[in-house]
């Protein structure tokens with residue numbers, strides 16, 4: 001660190017992304033990417049001609065992709081905001097709506113407290129219940145920025161819509177962000193509620209269910225006034241926040257909706273199979289609506305299982321936080337990857 005850095009950034013601890021090692025080829029079950037390639041029509045869209053067009057700026061309004069997403073969800077293009085990965089939207093939300101503080105669970109996406117610190121937003125981390133569900137009562141009548149990942153990460157557990165509606169109703173003076181990064185794997189989106197609640201900001205990403213993590217594309221669905229706020233911040237930081245190629249691939253992705261629905265069904269099927277196999281090996285597995293499972297075994301601690309797996313070429317995600325240090329988060333890969341994972345776990349614990 002240099003002596004020139006602004007004091008408020010000095011103590012800030014940056015977010016640590018899941019490891020992306022380059023030393024060897026791993027079965028990568030650690031950052032919730034899709035094991036599947038994008039749809040063939042998406043892959044084929046990337047032509048030499050499109051690369052040549054990179055000499056031109058991208059469309060800062062993202063008009064065409066917004067229209068396609070609006071069509072898919074039955075909302076208006078004014079209800080859609082596009083971003084360079086959904087992390088950008090979460091960042092903007094803390095920047096824009098954190099003035100009275102923020103509230104989110106103690107065990108959730110690790111980026112929320114980082115954004116809190118970055119923008120000097122005071123935040124209150126509410127403990128999850130003993131069964132790792134979100135305690136709705138903690139979020140009522142706060143009138144602050146509320147951020148809930150639904151399904152939650154790294155647990156995979158969903159909060160029901162009635163609870164979210166109560167939270168929306170009881171916080172008329174605070175924006176409620178529902179981060180739906182994993183909603184396509186068995187959860188249910190709350191975006192239809194944007195018609196009724198002016199404080200609802202739904203955040204989505206192409207990174208998980210749309211097989212496009214490296215493309216960096218996220219979007220928000222929200223009442224038009226909230227979208228205007230986000231656009232204002234975007235135009236004050238990086239108007240061309242999404243590159244031309246990603247915008248193009250995003251459009252092709254929306255058009256290939258049935259392909260992705262099928263891949264999500266496949267992930268759900270393999271998830272249920274893997275969870276049952278882990279339980280048969282004596283693991284505790286939390287119920288998941290996501291493309292990962294959160295599991296622990298009494299046979300060994302979480303950190304050791306993580307490193308034994310890594311030695312054998314399988315990467316999972318381990319968190320050191322006290323309450324969840326016995327668990328590992330395991331991304332659902334292909335059926336054969338998961339079979340290999342189960343075989344390797346057997347070998348380690350026996």
Ligand SMILES: *Cc1c(COP(=O)(O)O)cnc(C)c1O
Pocket residue numbers: 032084085086087088109149153179181204205206207213216217218
């Ligand atoms: C992966 C993830 C995101 C963001 O991913 P992007 O790649 O930036 O779109 C947001 N929220 C949660 C809970 C996630 O797990």
